Amino acid sequence: MSEDIIYSASWLINPDAPPVAGGALLVRNGMIVDAGPLSILRSAHTAPVLDFSGCVILPGFVNAHTHLELTHFPSWKLRSAVDYNPRRFTDWIIQLIKIARGLTPEDYPPSIREGVRMCLESGTTAIGEIVTNPAMAEHYYHTPLAGRLYFELLGQDHALFKNKLVAAAAAAHQSETYSMPAGFSPHSPYTIAREHLATIRDASVSEALPLTIHLSESRSEADFIFDETGDLATEFYPFVGWQRYLGHPARCSSTELLDRYGLLTPTTTAVHCVHVSVADARIIKSRGTHIALCPRSNELLDVGRAPVALFKKLGIPLALGTDSLASNNSLSLWDELCFALEIFPNDLTAQDVFCMVTAGGAEALGLSARCGSLEVGKRADFQVIGNCDGNEAGLLERVMREGVLQEVFAGGVRYVGNV
Numbered sequence: 001m002s003e004d005i006i007y008s009a010s011w012l013i014n015p016d017a018p019p020v021a022g023g024a025l026l027v028r029n030g031m032i033v034d035a036g037p038l039s040i041l042r043s044a045h046t047a048p049v050l051d052f053s054g055c056v057i058l059p060g061f062v063n064a065h066t067h068l069e070l071t072h073f074p075s076w077k078l079r080s081a082v083d084y085n086p087r088r089f090t091d092w093i094i095q096l097i098k099i100a101r102g103l104t105p106e107d108y109p110p111s112i113r114e115g116v117r118m119c120l121e122s123g124t125t126a127i128g129e130i131v132t133n134p135a136m137a138e139h140y141y142h143t144p145l146a147g148r149l150y151f152e153l154l155g156q157d158h159a160l161f162k163n164k165l166v167a168a169a170a171a172a173h174q175s176e177t178y179s180m181p182a183g184f185s186p187h188s189p190y191t192i193a194r195e196h197l198a199t200i201r202d203a204s205v206s207e208a209l210p211l212t213i214h215l216s217e218s219r220s221e222a223d224f225i226f227d228e229t230g231d232l233a234t235e236f237y238p239f240v241g242w243q244r245y246l247g248h249p250a251r252c253s254s255t256e257l258l259d260r261y262g263l264l265t266p267t268t269t270a271v272h273c274v275h276v277s278v279a280d281a282r283i284i285k286s287r288g289t290h291i292a293l294c295p296r297s298n299e300l301l302d303v304g305r306a307p308v309a310l311f312k313k314l315g316i317p318l319a320l321g322t323d324s325l326a327s328n329n330s331l332s333l334w335d336e337l338c339f340a341l342e343i344f345p346n347d348l349t350a351q352d353v354f355c356m357v358t359a360g361g362a363e364a365l366g367l368s369a370r371c372g373s374l375e376v377g378k379r380a381d382f383q384v385i386g387n388c389d390g391n392e393a394g395l396l397e398r399v400m401r402e403g404v405l406q407e408v409f410a411g412g413v414r415y416v417g418n419v
Contacts, residue, residue: 003047003048004026004027004028004033004045004047004048005026005027005047005048005049005050005412006024006025006026006027006038006041006042006045006047006048006049006050007024007025007027007049007050007052007057007382007409008022008023008024008025008038008041008049008050008051008052008057009023009024009051009052009053009055009056009057009384010022010052010053010054010055010056010389011023011055011056011057011389011392011395012024012025012035012056012057012374013056013057013058013354013395013396013399014059014358014373014374014375015059015354015355015358015359015360015372015373016355016359018392019056019392019395019396020036020037021037021392022037022038022039023035023036023037023038023057024036024037024038024041024049025057025374025380025382026041026045026047027380027409027412028412029412030379030380030411030412030413031377031378031379031380031412032374032375032376032377032378032379032380033376034376035374035375035376038051052384052386052406052407054386054389055384055385055386055388055389055406056384056385056386056388056389056395056399056403057374057382057383057384057385058123058354058358058374058382058383058385058399059358059359059371059372059373059374059381059382059383060123060124060125060126060371060381060382060383060408060409060410061122061123061124061125061126061333061334061357061358061361061383062124062125062126062127062128062147062319062357062358062360062361062362062364062365062367062371062372063119063124063126063127063128063147063320063321063322063331063333063357063361064128064269064271064290064292064319064320064321064360064361064364064365065128065130065212065269065271065292065294065319065321065322065323066115066119066127066128066129066130066321066322066323066324066331067129067130067323067324067326068111068112068115068116068119068127068129068140068324068331069108069111069112069115069131069132069133069136070111070115070324070325070326071111071112071114071115071118071324071325071331072107072110072111072114072325073096073099073111073324073325073326074325076099076102076103076107077099080098080099080102081102082095082098082099082102083095084099086301088220088231088302089217089218089219089220089301089302089303090218090220090230090231090232090235090236092301092327093236094235094236094239096326097239097240105133105135108133108136108139109136109139112136112139112140113139113143115325115331116140116143116144116145117417118330118331118332119145119331120144120145120408120410120415121408121415121417122330122331122332122333122334122335122405123332123333123334123383123405123408124145124331124332124333125144125145125146125371125379125381125382125408125409125410125411126145126146126147126361126362126365126367126370126371126372126381127145127146127147127148128147128148128150128212128269128292128321128361128364128365129147129148129149129150130150130152130185130212131149131150131151131152131171131185132152134151134167134168134170134171137149137151137171137174137175140180141175141178141179141180144410144411144413144415145180145410146179146180146367146370146371146379146381146410146411147180147365147367148180148181148182148183148210148365148366148367149171149175149180149181149182149183150182150183150184150185150210150211150212151167151168151171151172151182151183151184151185152168152185152187153165153168153184153185153186153187153192153196153200154186154187154188154191154192155191155192155193155196156192156193156242156245157193158193158195158196161192161193161196161199165199165200165203168184169203169207172184172207172209181366181367182209183209183210183211183212183366184200184203184204184209184210184211185211185212185213186200186211186213186263187213187214188213188214188215188217188221188254189213189215189221189225189250189254189257189258190221190224190225190232190236190254193245194248194250194257194261197257197258197261197263198261198262200261200263201261201262201263204263204267210267210268210269210365210366211263211265211267211268211269212268212269212270212271212292213258213263213268213269213270213271214271214272215254215255215258215270215271215272215273215276216253216254216255216270216272216273216274216275216276216280217271217272217274217275217298217301217303218274218275218301218303218304219275219303219304220232221254221275222253222254222275225249225250225252225253225254225257226249226250226251226252226253227249227251228246228247228248228249233246253276253277253279253280254280255270255276255277255280255283255284256279256280256283259283259287264283264284264287264289265287265288265289266287266288266289266290267366268287268289268290269289269290269291269292269319269364269365270284270289270290270291270292271291271292271294271321272292272293272294272297272298272303272306273291273293273306273311274298274303274304274305274306275303275304276306276307278310281307281310281311281314281316282314284316285314285315285316289316290316290317290318290319290360290363290364291306291311291316291317291318291319291364292318292319292320292321292361292364293306293308293318293319293320293321293340293356294320294321294322294323294327294328294336295336295339295340295343295344296322296323296328296329296335296336296339297322297323297324297327297328299339299343300327300328300329301327305343305344308344308347308348309344309346309347312347312348312352317360317363317364318352318356318360319356319357319360319361319363319364319365320333320336320337320340320353320356320357320360320361321336321361322335322336333357334403334405336357337353337354337356337357337400338400338401340353340356341353341400341401350396350397350399350400350401351396353400354396354399354400358372358373359372359373360372379410379411379412380409380411380412381409381410381411382408382409383405383407383408383409384405384406384407384408384409385399385403385404385405385406386403386404386405386406387402387403387404388402388403388404
C-alpha cells in the first residue's frame with residue numbers, strides 16, 4: 001500500500017467547473033480519493049501535504065490522436081536516400097511510405113519510447129495511439145501513459161486484409177489485461193476496399209471496440225472518393241500497386257461513405273475533418289461521432305483548416321491531437337492548443353481548448369471514467385503549472401497562454417524523465 005499524499009496549489013482547475021482556490025487532491029495508490037479545498041481535505045485526512053504555492057493544478061492532457069511509432073521520423077528522413085520534398089498531400093504519403101520501407105522492426109521501439117517521453121514531459125498523460133503493427137503493442141503497456149491503442153486496418157486484397165483484421169483482434173484481446181484498452185483504426189476511406197468496411201463494422205460491434213478514422217484530411221481524398229480523380233488515383237494507387245481496384249467511384253463524400261456502412265457512431269472518433277461540408281457535419285452530429293482536430297499537422301501539410309465554427313455551432317464534441325512528428329513539429333498539446341487559439345481566434349476560447357485537451361479527449365477515447373478531469377475515482381494524472389498565479393478573473397486564459405509546466409504526475413507518480 002502506498003502512502004496517502006495531499007497535493008495542493010493556489011488553484012485547482014477542472015473542465016466545465018469553476019476554479020477552486022486553494023484546491024487539493026488526495027492520492028492513494030495512483031488514484032484520486034478526494035478533491036476540494038485544502039482546508040477541507042486537511043480536516044478529513046491526516047496525510048502529508050505537498051504544496052505548490054503560486055501554481056495551478058490541471059488534469060493531465062489527453063492527446064486524442066497520436067502515432068508515437070513515427071517519433072523518430074525526422075532522423076529517419078535525414079538518413080534515408082529518399083528525396084524528401086513533398087509539395088502536396090499525396091507527395092507526403094508516398095515519400096513517407098518510401099522512408100518506412102527502409103526501416104526494420106528494431107527501429108520502432110526506441111521511437112515509441114521517445115514519443116512516450118515527449119508526451120509526458122509536455123503534460124500529456126493519456127493518448128489515442130495508432131498502432132500499425134500489433135507486435136509493437138507491448139511497448140506501450142508498461143509506460144506511465146494511459147489511453148487507448150487503436151490497431152490499424154487498411155488494404156484492398158481480401159486475404160491480406162483478413163489476416164490484418166485477425167491480428168488486430170488478437171492484439172485487442174491481449175490489451176484487456178493491461179491498462180490501455182483497444183480499438184480499431186480503419187486508416188481512411190481511400191486506403192480500404194469498400195467491401196471491407198462492413199466487415200470492420202461487424203467486427204467493431206461484435207468485439208465492442210471503438211473506432212478512430214482519418215476522415216476528409218485533404219482535397220485529394222474528397223476528389224478520389226467522389227469520382228476517383230486526382231493524384232491519389234494517378235500517383236498513389238499506382239505507387240502501392242492498387243490500380244486494379246480503381247473503377248468504382250463512390251459518388252459521395254467520405255463522410256457519406258462511412259455512414260452508409262455504419263462506421264460513424266458515438267464510439268467513433270473522426271480525425272482531421274478538414275474537407276467536410278455542412279451536410280457532412282450534420283451527419284457526424286446526428287451519429288454522435290467525435291472529432292479530433294490536428295491543426296498544426298493540417299497547416300504543415302497545407303491541406304486547409306477544419307470548419308471549427310461549424311462544428312461548434314452544431315455542438316459536435318471536439319478533441320485535440322498532435323498527429324505524428326512526420327507531420328508536426330512537436331508532440332506537445334500545449335503547443336497545439338496555443339496554435340489552435342492563434343488560428344481560430346473567433347471560434348475557440350481558452351475554455352474550449354482546455355476542454356478539448358482534457359474531458360473532450362477522454363470522451364473521444366471512451367475513457368471519461370478514467371481520466372480527463374480531477375475527480376474521485378479517476379487516475380491521479382495531473383500537471384502543476386506555474387507563472388499564472390493571481391485572482392480568478394482571466395485565470396484560465398493566463399494558464400492556457402502563459403502557464404509554465406513545472407511537474408507532471410501520471411498515475412500518482414511524479415514523472416522524472418525515465419521512461
